Amino acid sequence: MGEYGIAPGQRVAIVWDSSSPVEALKDLVDKIQALVGPDNRVSVENINQLSQSAHRESSFDVVLSGVVAGSTAQHSAEVLAEIARILKPGGRVLLKEPVVTESGNNSGIKTAAKLPTALTLSGLVEVKELQKEALTPEEAQSVQEHLGYQGNDLLIVQIEGRKPNFEVGSSSQLKLSFAKRPGPSGKPSVDPATAKLWTLSANDMNDEEMDLLDSDELLDSEDLKKPDPSSLRAPSCKELGKKKACKNCTCGLAEELEQEKRSSQPKSACGNCYLGDAFRCASCPYLGMPAFKPGEKILLKENQLHDA
Amino acid sequence: MVERQLLVLFGSQTGTAEDTAERIGREAKRRHFQCRVEALDSYDVANLINELLVVFVCATTGQGDPPDNMKMFWRFLFRKNLPPGSLCQLDYAVLGLGDSSYPKFNFVAKKLHKRVLQLGGNPLLPVALGDDQHDLGPDAVVDPWLLALWDKILALYPLPPGLEIISRDVRLPPKYTLHYLPEDSPHPDGGLLQPTAPRAVPSELHPFAAHMVSNQRVTAESHFQDVRLIEFDITGSGITFSAGDVVMIQPQNCPEDVQQFCQLLRLDPDRRFVLKPTEPGTSLPALLPQPCTIQHLVTHYLDISCVPRRSFFELLSYFSTNELEREKLQEFSSAQGQEELYSYCNRPRRTTLEALWDFPHTTCAIPPEYLLDLIPRIRPRAFSIASSMLAHPDRIQILMAVVQYKTRLSKPRRGLCSTWLASLSPEQGDVRVPLWVKKGGMKFPADPDTPVIMIGPGTGVAPFRAAIQERVAQGRRGNCLFFGCRQKSKDFYCQAEWEELVRRGFLTLFTAFSRDQEEKVYVQHRIQENRRLVWELLSSGSARVYLAG
Numbered sequence: 001m002g003e004y005g006i007a008p009g010q011r012v013a014i015v016w017d018s019s020s021p022v023e024a025l026k027d028l029v030d031k032i033q034a035l036v037g038p039d040n041r042v043s044v045e046n047i048n049q050l051s052q053s054a055h056r057e058s059s060f061d062v063v064l065s066g067v068v069a070g071s072t073a074q075h076s077a078e079v080l081a082e083i084a085r086i087l088k089p090g091g092r093v094l095l096k097e098p099v100v101t102e103s104g105n106n107s108g109i110k111t112a113a114k115l116p117t118a119l120t121l122s123g124l125v126e127v128k129e130l131q132k133e134a135l136t137p138e139e140a141q142s143v144q145e146h147l148g149y150q151g152n153d154l155l156i157v158q159i160e161g162r163k164p165n166f167e168v169g170s171s172s173q174l175k176l177s178f179a180k181r182p183g184p185s186g187k188p189s190v191d192p193a194t195a196k197l198w199t200l201s202a203n204d205m206n207d208e209e210m211d212l213l214d215s216d217e218l219l220d221s222e223d224l225k226k227p228d229p230s231s232l233r234a235p236s237c238k239e240l241g242k243k244k245a246c247k248n249c250t251c252g253l254a255e256e257l258e259q260e261k262r263s264s265q266p267k268s269a270c271g272n273c274y275l276g277d278a279f280r281c282a283s284c285p286y287l288g289m290p291a292f293k294p295g296e297k298i299l300l301k302e303n304q305l306h307d308a
Numbered sequence: 309m310v311e312r313q314l315l316v317l318f319g320s321q322t323g324t325a326e327d328t329a330e331r332i333g334r335e336a337k338r339r340h341f342q343c344r345v346e347a348l349d350s351y352d353v354a355n356l357i358n359e360l361l362v363v364f365v366c367a368t369t370g371q372g373d374p375p376d377n378m379k380m381f382w383r384f385l386f387r388k389n390l391p392p393g394s395l396c397q398l399d400y401a402v403l404g405l406g407d408s409s410y411p412k413f414n415f416v417a418k419k420l421h422k423r424v425l426q427l428g429g430n431p432l433l434p435v436a437l438g439d440d441q442h443d444l445g446p447d448a449v450v451d452p453w454l455l456a457l458w459d460k461i462l463a464l465y466p467l468p469p470g471l472e473i474i475s476r477d478v479r480l481p482p483k484y485t486l487h488y489l490p491e492d493s494p495h496p497d498g499g500l501l502q503p504t505a506p507r508a509v510p511s512e513l514h515p516f517a518a519h520m521v522s523n524q525r526v527t528a529e530s531h532f533q534d535v536r537l538i539e540f541d542i543t544g545s546g547i548t549f550s551a552g553d554v555v556m557i558q559p560q561n562c563p564e565d566v567q568q569f570c571q572l573l574r575l576d577p578d579r580r581f582v583l584k585p586t587e588p589g590t591s592l593p594a595l596l597p598q599p600c601t602i603q604h605l606v607t608h609y610l611d612i613s614c615v616p617r618r619s620f621f622e623l624l625s626y627f628s629t630n631e632l633e634r635e636k637l638q639e640f641s642s643a644q645g646q647e648e649l650y651s652y653c654n655r656p657r658r659t660t661l662e663a664l665w666d667f668p669h670t671t672c673a674i675p676p677e678y679l680l681d682l683i684p685r686i687r688p689r690a691f692s693i694a695s696s697m698l699a700h701p702d703r704i705q706i707l708m709a710v711v712q713y714k715t716r717l718s719k720p721r722r723g724l725c726s727t728w729l730a731s732l733s734p735e736q737g738d739v740r741v742p743l744w745v746k747k748g749g750m751k752f753p754a755d756p757d758t759p760v761i762m763i764g765p766g767t768g769v770a771p772f773r774a775a776i777q778e779r780v781a782q783g784r785r786g787n788c789l790f791f792g793c794r795q796k797s798k799d800f801y802c803q804a805e806w807e808e809l810v811r812r813g814f815l816t817l818f819t820a821f822s823r824d825q826e827e828k829v830y831v832q833h834r835i836q837e838n839r840r841l842v843w844e845l846l847s848s849g850s851a852r853v854y855l856a857g
Contacts, residue, residue, distance in 0.1 A: 202354035276666025
C-alpha cells in the first residue's frame with residue numbers, strides 16, 4: 001500500500017482550492033497517478049466545482065481533499081455530502097482542514113470538535129482524527145490571506161472517514177418478532193386467544209356478511225410492474241426449421257450437416273421416418289403425420305409434398 | 309424426531325396449477341416428506357394455524373380473480389377480523405401462475421403472499437411469478453424457484469441420517485391401485501348420470517343430465533364456420549339463471565378415440581374395476597362411479613385429447629421398454645428439453661392420444677393403475693347462456709362455434725366439447741348432456757329505465773340475446789345492439805329475431821358486415837358513425853355499456 005493507503009487500480013479524486021500552491025498540487029497528482037497506474041483513475045477537482053462536475057455516484061475508492069501542503073480548504077456540509085455521494089460504499093475520504101481550538105469566534109472556521117461531527121452528519125462513518133498539527137508560519141500566513149483569520153489558536157487536523165458499506169436505496173428486512181416464546185418445535189406458538197378467533201371464524205365459512213379488506217391495498221408499485229419482454233425469450237428458440245439429425249440417421253442428414261453439403265432432395269426412404277415426429281429430423285417429409293408401422297406404405301397427399 | 313410434513317395447497321382453473329402442485333408433492337416424497345396436496349377450498353382452513361410448512365400454488369384467472377376452487381378460501385383470508393399473529397408458526401412460499409399480457413398479472417399470488425405475511429407467516433422465498441408469455445411457459449420461472457425452495461426447506465428439515473433423496477430413476481407409487489373385478493360380474497347400469505332423487509342445485513360434483521331439444525346450424529352451409537344454436541331442456545333441475553350467466557358443460561371423448569386408446573394400451577373396455585387409495589387419507593376421485601368400467605373411464609374421465617404436459621412425459625418414461633423412446637421421453641421431461649417439448653407438443657397442439665401413438669413400445673406397457681396419474685380429467689367448458697328464462701322457461705340455449713383449425717399436424721385440430729355437441733342430434737334416442745350453471749360476470753341494470761348499449765360481434769352476441777329476451781319480457785325498450793360478422797348472408801345469426809324486435813320498437817340495431825364491401829367495416833366504425841346517439845344514451849340516459857366477443 002502506497003502513501004495515503006492508496007492501492008494500485010483504485011480510483012481517486014483529489015480536491016483542492018485556491019489556497020493550494022500549484023506546484024505542490026501537481027506533485028501530489030503525479031504521485032497518486034504513479035500509485036494507481038494509468039487509465040485516468042485520478043480526477044482533480046476544485047472544491048467549488050465539485051458539485052457541478054456531477055460525478056457518477058459511488059465511483060471513487062478514495063477522496064483526498066485539502067491534503068496539499070499549504071491548503072486551507074474548508075469543507076462545507078454540501079461538499080462533504082457530495083464527497084459521500086461520489087465515494088463507493090466502503091470507500092475512504094482523507095481530508096485536512098484548519099480548526100480553532102477555542103469556540104466562540106465568528107470566523108467561519110470550525111472548532112476541533114465540530115469537524116468530526118460535520119463528517120458524521122454527511123453520512124460518513126468510522127470518522128477518525130489522524131493527526132493534529134500546529135501551523136507552520138507559511139500556513140498561518142496562508143490562513144490569514146485566504147480566510148482572514150488572525151488568531152493563533154489554529155491547528156491543522158487530518159481526518160478520515162468511510163462511506164458505509166451499503167448503497168443508498170438498499171433495504172433489508174427487520175427481524176420483528178412480536179416475541180412469542182418458542183414452542184417445542186422451536187417455533188413461536190400461537191396465542192390461545194388468537195387461535196380461538198381464527199377457529200371461530202373458520203367454522204363460519206358461509207357467512208357472507210363478514211367485513212373484508214380490500215385486497216388491492218396490499219399491492220405496491222413493484223407489484224404493478226410487468227416483466228421486461230426480453231426476459232421472456234428463450235435463449236435460443238429454434239423453430240421447426242432447425243437441422244437436427246435422428247439418432248441413427250440413415251437418411252443422410254447427419255452426413256450433410258458434417259460436410260455442409262446441400263443434398264438436392266430429402267430421401268423419403270429414411271429408416272427412421274416411421275417413428276413419430278418426436279424422432280424425425282427437420283427435413284422429413286412425413287412431419288405432421290403420426291408414427292406408422294415399418295413397411296407400411298404411406299402415400300403422401302399432394303399438399304404434403306410442398307414445404308409447410 | 310421432527311415430523312417431516314409438507315402441505316401443498318392449490319387454486320387451479322385449467323389444471324396447470326394443480327399439475328404443478330402434484331409435481332411439488334412428488335418432489336417432496338422423494339425427499340422423504342409426508343406430503344398432502346389439496347385444493348384450497350377442499351382444505352379445512354381452521355387447521356391453517358397449526359400448519360408449520362405450506363406451499364401455495366395459485367393461478368390468476370379472469371380479471372385478476374382467484375380460480376373457482378379457492379374462492380371460498382379467498383373470501384375467508386381477507387376477513388378483517390383475522391388476528392395478525394394467527395400464522396406465526398407458518399413457514400410458507402407462494403408460487404403464482406399467470407399471464408403478463410394481462411394488467412393484473414399474478415395478482416392472486418402477489419396478494420396471497422402479502423396477506424399471509426401480514427397474518428404473521430414467515431416467507432421462505434419471494435413469490436414466484438410463472439408467466440405464460442415466456443417462450444418456455446411458467447416452468448422458466450418455476451424450475452429455478454423450486455430448486456431454491458428445496459434448499460431452504462432442507463435447511464430447515466434436513467434429511468434424516470442415512471437417507472438420500474430418492475433418485476429420479478426410481479418410480480414413485482401411483483395415487484390409486486386398480487383392482488379388476490372378476491369378468492363375470494354383472495354390468496353396471498347407465499353411466500355418469502343416474503336419475504336419482506332431485507337434490508340441491510346442480511354443480512360440478514352433481515351435474516344435471518339435460519336432454520338436447522334442438523341443434524340448429526345458424527351459419528350458411530357455404531360459410532367456413534359451423535355455428536349452432538343448441539337448446540337444452542332443464543325441467544326439474546332446479547336451475548335458475550339470469551342474463552349474463554354461464555352454463556358449464558361436461559364433454560366426453562368420441563368413440564373412435566376411445567377405441568384407439570384402448571387398443572394402444574391393450575385395455576379391455578368392458579372390464580370393471582375399483583380404485584383404492586395408496587396412501588390413507590387420499591380421497592377417491594369425485595365423478596368416477598365405483599365400480600367403474602374402462603369404457604366409462606376413458607370416455608368420460610380421462611382427457612386423452614388434451615395437450616400433454618411435461619409431467620406426462622416424465623411419468624411415461626418409467627414404463628418404457630425401448631431405449632430410443634425412453635431417452636426421448638426423458639429429454640422431454642428435462643429442463644433443457646423444454647424447447648423441444650414445446651416444439652413437439654404445445655405449438656402444434658398435439659393431443660395425448662397422438663403422443664401415445666408416437667411411443668408405441670412405451671404405451672403398450674403402461675400399467676392401468678397409473679392412468680389417473682398420467683392423464684388429467686376432462687374439464688368442463690363454459691358457454692354464455694343465450695336465452696332468458698322469461699322468454700323460454702325450462703330451457704337453456706347456447707350459441708356455439710365448432711372449434712376447428714389447422715396447425716402443422718396433418719390432422720386438423722378440433723375442440724373436444726364443440727365437436728361432441730355438434731355431433732349430437734335430438735333424434736338419436738335419449739341424448740343427455742351433463743351441465744350446471746355458474747354466475748357470470750355481466751349484470752344488467754335493475755332499474756327499468758336505464759338503457760343498455762351492447763357490443764357483440766360474432767358469437768359474442770350470445771349473452772346479449774339472453775339480455776334482450778329478458779328485457780323485452782320485462783317491457784324494457786332501451787336496448788341498443790351493435791352486431792358484427794363477416795357477411796349478411798352467411799353468419800348474421802338471429803337475423804329474423806332482431807328484425808322482429810326492431811319492428812316492434814324494442815331494439816335499435818346497428819350491423820357491421822366486414823366482408824360485404826371492399827373496405828372492412830367493424831362494430832367500432834358503426835359506433836363512431838352513431839356517436840351522437842351513443843353520447844345521448846350515455847349522458848342523459850346513464851346507459852350501461854357491455855362488450856363481449
